[in-house]
Amino acid sequence: MKNFLKNIILFSLFFSITYISGVFIFGHFIDNEYKTNLKYSRGYYGHLYSRIHNIKDYKNIDILFLGSSHTYRGFDTRIFKKQNIITFNLGSSAQTPIQSLTLVKRYINELNPKLIIMEVFPSTFSIDGVESALDIISNTDPTIGYLDMIFKTKSFKVFNTYLYAYTKSLLPINNNFLEPKIIDKDTYIDGGFVQREIEFNSSTQKEITCLNQYKYNDNQLDALHDIVDFAKENNTKIAFVYAPVSKNKTQEYNNHELPDSIYASFNIPYINFRELKGINDSIHFYDSHHLNQNGVTIFNDTLIQELQKNFPEILTE
Amino acid sequence: MLFNSIDFATFLPFVFCVFWILNKSNLKIQNVFILLSSYVFYGWWDWRFLSLIAASTLVDFILAKQIFKTENKRKRKLYLLGSLSFNLGLLGVFKYYNFFIENFVSGFSFFGINLEANHLNLILPVGISFYTFQTLSYTIDVYRNKLKAVGDPIVFATYVSFFPQLVAGPIERATHLIPQFEKRKSFNYQNAKEGLQIMLWGFFKKMVIADNCSLIADQIFNNYPDQSGGTLFIASVFFAFQIYGDFSGYSDIAIGLSKLFGFDLMKNFRFPYFSRDIAEFWRRWHISLSTWFRDYIYIPLGGSRVGKLKVIRNIFIIFLVSGFWHGANWTYITWGAINAVYFAPYLLLNRNRNNTDKIEEGRIIPKPRVFLSIIFTFCLTCLAWIFFRSDSMEQSINILTKIFSPSLLEINTNIFTPNNRVTILLLILFIIVEWLNRNQEHTLVFLNSWNSKIIRWSVYSLIIFLIECTHLRQKHRLFISNFK
Numbered sequence: 001m002k003n004f005l006k007n008i009i010l011f012s013l014f015f016s017i018t019y020i021s022g023v024f025i026f027g028h029f030i031d032n033e034y035k036t037n038l039k040y041s042r043g044y045y046g047h048l049y050s051r052i053h054n055i056k057d058y059k060n061i062d063i064l065f066l067g068s069s070h071t072y073r074g075f076d077t078r079i080f081k082k083q084n085i086i087t088f089n090l091g092s093s094a095q096t097p098i099q100s101l102t103l104v105k106r107y108i109n110e111l112n113p114k115l116i117i118m119e120v121f122p123s124t125f126s127i128d129g130v131e132s133a134l135d136i137i138s139n140t141d142p143t144i145g146y147l148d149m150i151f152k153t154k155s156f157k158v159f160n161t162y163l164y165a166y167t168k169s170l171l172p173i174n175n176n177f178l179e180p181k182i183i184d185k186d187t188y189i190d191g192g193f194v195q196r197e198i199e200f201n202s203s204t205q206k207e208i209t210c211l212n213q214y215k216y217n218d219n220q221l222d223a224l225h226d227i228v229d230f231a232k233e234n235n236t237k238i239a240f241v242y243a244p245v246s247k248n249k250t251q252e253y254n255n256h257e258l259p260d261s262i263y264a265s266f267n268i269p270y271i272n273f274r275e276l277k278g279i280n281d282s283i284h285f286y287d288s289h290h291l292n293q294n295g296v297t298i299f300n301d302t303l304i305q306e307l308q309k310n311f312p313e314i315l316t317e
Numbered sequence: 318m319l320f321n322s323i324d325f326a327t328f329l330p331f332v333f334c335v336f337w338i339l340n341k342s343n344l345k346i347q348n349v350f351i352l353l354s355s356y357v358f359y360g361w362w363d364w365r366f367l368s369l370i371a372a373s374t375l376v377d378f379i380l381a382k383q384i385f386k387t388e389n390k391r392k393r394k395l396y397l398l399g400s401l402s403f404n405l406g407l408l409g410v411f412k413y414y415n416f417f418i419e420n421f422v423s424g425f426s427f428f429g430i431n432l433e434a435n436h437l438n439l440i441l442p443v444g445i446s447f448y449t450f451q452t453l454s455y456t457i458d459v460y461r462n463k464l465k466a467v468g469d470p471i472v473f474a475t476y477v478s479f480f481p482q483l484v485a486g487p488i489e490r491a492t493h494l495i496p497q498f499e500k501r502k503s504f505n506y507q508n509a510k511e512g513l514q515i516m517l518w519g520f521f522k523k524m525v526i527a528d529n530c531s532l533i534a535d536q537i538f539n540n541y542p543d544q545s546g547g548t549l550f551i552a553s554v555f556f557a558f559q560i561y562g563d564f565s566g567y568s569d570i571a572i573g574l575s576k577l578f579g580f581d582l583m584k585n586f587r588f589p590y591f592s593r594d595i596a597e598f599w600r601r602w603h604i605s606l607s608t609w610f611r612d613y614i615y616i617p618l619g620g621s622r623v624g625k626l627k628v629i630r631n632i633f634i635i636f637l638v639s640g641f642w643h644g645a646n647w648t649y650i651t652w653g654a655i656n657a658v659y660f661a662p663y664l665l666l667n668r669n670r671n672n673t674d675k676i677e678e679g680r681i682i683p684k685p686r687v688f689l690s691i692i693f694t695f696c697l698t699c700l701a702w703i704f705f706r707s708d709s710m711e712q713s714i715n716i717l718t719k720i721f722s723p724s725l726l727e728i729n730t731n732i733f734t735p736n737n738r739v740t741i742l743l744l745i746l747f748i749i750v751e752w753l754n755r756n757q758e759h760t761l762v763f764l765n766s767w768n769s770k771i772i773r774w775s776v777y778s779l780i781i782f783l784i785e786c787t788h789l790r791q792k793h794r795l796f797i798s799n800f801k
Binding site for chain 1: 323337504506509510735736738739771774775777778779781782785786787788789
């Protein structure tokens with residue numbers, strides 16, 4: 001038995017070294033389309049690379065935004081700046097609470113926000129977070145602190161990508177990358193916002209054929225609890241915001257009371273703009289759940305007023 | 318709990334260590350621990366269904382004891398009937414009730430009588446087809462005086478629920494497995510090493526071959542109306558490897574896992590796709606189930622020692638029952654019937670044992686005649702698998718109609734995406750490795766003759782690397798879990 005256990009331990013060491021080397025060779029030399037379980041893409045969708053490199057220009061901000069594409073496309077840092085509110089938008093593509101927790105833990109000291117706004121679109125609670133984890137690993141310098149996120153996503157793809165990115169960061173390889181400010185119809189704005197070229201939602205009259213139900217993964221809910229606890233430990237205020245979605249999108253689901261009751265149970269301000277007055281499906285959205293710039297302006301102006309009511313000690317009118 | 322899950326990766330080292338620590342204390346405690354571990358393993362999926370296993374265990378333990386105690390033939394038969402009714406009743410309710418009801422109603426509607434069907438909205442308990450057959454074999458063997466009734470309820474309960482083979486077999490015989498729970502184990506390094514090798518290859522079959530082949534098979538079969546005959550035949554080939562990788566991979570993991578704990582399970586698959594005829598295929602495919610049907614249905618019906626008509630009847634009975642065992646659908650039953658049609662001529666012409674020797678022993682490249690017979694047998698099985706894979710008879714017939722049409726020569730090249738090309742490459746590698754080791758006890762046994770530990774470990778590392786770099790996350794589900 002001793003011999004068996006000794007060999008198991010020795011093999012584990014041997015395997016760790018060969019595996020890391022193998023993943024590096026695989027990640028570096030094999031074409032992306034052949035890599036099922038490794039996806040390292042700098043400048044991935046959503047300008048996260050630019051956003052992360054933009055952080056160094058910000059310190060002691062008023063508000064930090066966290067969440068999915070509704071965040072980086074919905075909270076325009078320029079509109080807040082006009083009201084003398086300094087904000088940073090740390091949203092990223094398909095970001096789930098598991099990734100929000102990783103990002104806030106990593107960057108809170110640099111940004112030192114007074115208030116964290118967590119955008120809580122229910123669909124992000126039912127996904128595994130793999131897409132977002134790959135985005136974060138590829139576009140930030142991976143640290144040991146990411147391990148928690150990696151174990152929670154339970155994905156070989158995320159694990160391999162992390163191993164590759166981490167090994168790459170340790171080797172003297174040219175890691176320089178310059179992400180263009182404009183990618184297709186998106187323009188990166190200082191502070192993390194991404195402005196979409198003005199477009200209008202063409203699928204407003206879509207017939208709803210079946211009703212869906214929002215579902216909440218336990219892992220994602222646990223992460224949301226951890227974010228709230230983490231903010232409290234850091235003496236940072238926190239609020240949940242449900243960004244506007246089109247009526248058409250809202251009608252696809254029939255259990256809206258579930259998200260509302262879950263968010264209300266946290267006993268922190270929950271500002272629900274699911275059906276924001278004055279917002280029109282075709283004029284203010286470019287698809288069924290992303291606001292265009294017209295919608296963003298209305299939404300952000302209303303949000304600022306709400307935040308001033310809820311957090312007068314931070315945001316004076 | 319699935320073998321290829323993080324939960325199992327933490328469960329196994331714990332159970333392994335505690336099991337061998339307990340080996341120093343008494344055997345009963347060790348068996349209690351295995352029993353509890355098996356219940357945790359099963360209850361991880363849905364604890365409510367533990368009650369079914371417990372009930373099946375209790376009923377068969379008591380009835381077998383009664384059979385063993387009494388010499389009164391009538392009473393013995395009554396107790397046996399009790400066991401059969403209970404176990405088949407469980408299967409009937411959970412697995413076949415809706416099938417019978419639907420067919421009953423459609424049968425009446427054929428004659429213009431419209432009945433209302435009351436479907437049961439039941440979850441099919443995982444492994445029910447496996448453990449009910451295992452307990453049945455025990456009671457029948459006690460009835461046939463092949464086995465003494467077990468005195469220790471813990472030993473019997475552990476036999477029924479032994480976690481390595483609880484969910485997907487092999488379906489063990491009491492005569493083989495129960496004595497192993499009654500003997501103190503001693504750790505054997507070679508045995509454990511071999512167990513890990515078998516498990517590793519099992520994981521490769523399941524997570525690399527089965528899961529990736531299923532992706533291609535699904536892509537094609539899910540759009541079968543738009544596919545040509547040639548493309549559909551290719552899909553059936555991928556499905557053949559999906560089902561083989563899934564089923565034999567899981568069996569290999571079970572066998573290897575048992576070896577880690579000092580148990581020996583029966584071999585369930587012996588490189589079936591290298592069979593030279595259908596009779597040989599059925600000696601190599603799902604051996605534990607085939608021999609179960611042989612011993613408990615075919616032979617009691619007279620086997621092949623009766624008149625030709627009865628032999629044909631017996632063959633059809635076991636193949637139809639086998640099909641029905643795999644699933645409550647006419648497609649499975651038809652799959653069974655097709656195999657009976659394939660198999661019957663061999664038995665009637667006494668050619669069913671033509672190929673019992675090793676396959677092309679000592680040769681790397683097979684003789685052309687052997688090669689063609691292997692390919693022919695494989696093509697026959699692929700055609701039968703189409704029924705196995707289809708959701709309905711209509712779908713199977715449509716697919717076969719396309720295959721047996723001029724479009725058999727057309728292949729949709731869009732299926733050769735980069736990912737699918739990687740799968741094809743891995744499949745070729747897999748077939749080569751299996752072919753080279755077709756006459757060995759298990760595939761990776763060749764590594765033991767290599768003296769260099771570094772080279773052996775490099776091969777193990779490469780296999781794990783391939784598993785982790787090509788495994789598809791969304792394909793955790795076992796196709797064979799459909800059988801349950």
